Amino acid sequence: xxxxxxxxxxxxxxxxxxxxxxxxxxxxxxxxxxxxxxxxxxxxxxxxxxxxxxxxxxxxxxxxxxxxxxxxxxxxxxxxxxxxxxxxxxxxxxxxxxxxxxxxxxxxxxxxxxxxxxxxxxxxxxxxxxxxxxxxxxxxxxxxxxxxxxxxxxxxxxxxxxxxxxxxxxxxxxxxxxxxxxxxxxxxxxxxxxxxxxxxxxxxxxxxxxxxxx
Numbered sequence: 001x002x003x004x005x006x007x008x009x010x011x012x013x014x015x016x017x018x019x020x021x022x023x024x025x026x027x028x029x030x031x032x033x034x035x036x037x038x039x040x041x042x043x044x045x046x047x048x049x050x051x052x053x054x055x056x057x058x059x060x061x062x063x064x065x066x067x068x069x070x071x072x073x074x075x076x077x078x079x080x081x082x083x084x085x086x087x088x089x090x091x092x093x094x095x096x097x098x099x100x101x102x103x104x105x106x107x108x109x110x111x112x113x114x115x116x117x118x119x120x121x122x123x124x125x126x127x128x129x130x131x132x133x134x135x136x137x138x139x140x141x142x143x144x145x146x147x148x149x150x151x152x153x154x155x156x157x158x159x160x161x162x163x164x165x166x167x168x169x170x171x172x173x174x175x176x177x178x179x180x181x182x183x184x185x186x187x188x189x190x191x192x193x194x195x196x197x198x199x200x201x202x203x204x205x206x207x208x209x210x211x212x213x214x
Contacts, residue, residue, distance in 0.1 A: 159213025
């Protein structure tokens, strides 16, 4: 049975909506994308970013209550830059699905405000995290923040996840495409071919993670 991503999002929305921080929201402060220089070094209200931890908790509760995964508290991997000591590891029950690591850390001494994700064992970082930067200049509103968080989790949970590491480059699929480092000016067709070869079972790079849907 295939995973219904839309139904899963709706279930997370219901769980999150029943929580104590569901009322916390704010609009995009930069609808015209005009940012003042001083905003880059300022975090006006770090407390509001506690919704990141609340949303992560909603995902853990939903995925476990639906019987899609089992959760365990684990140490944060060595070398990860985070203020957290412990993380939550979700082990999916579906064959071929990759485990998902959720690490919640502080923002300006406020706990549970920054989410870092990992996939596989040992885990590799997934996406940019949420928020990718907590300063006022990078704030795009609560709706966009939670959507980005959901998308990064679904990049693994929704299936089709690919992560490739080589000596001097890495490549990772996302919900809406892919991201890469070290590939320089390689055309999209080349990257798409690498992903297709990996999914077809070819040996690509020196580490390859493939993830089925949960």
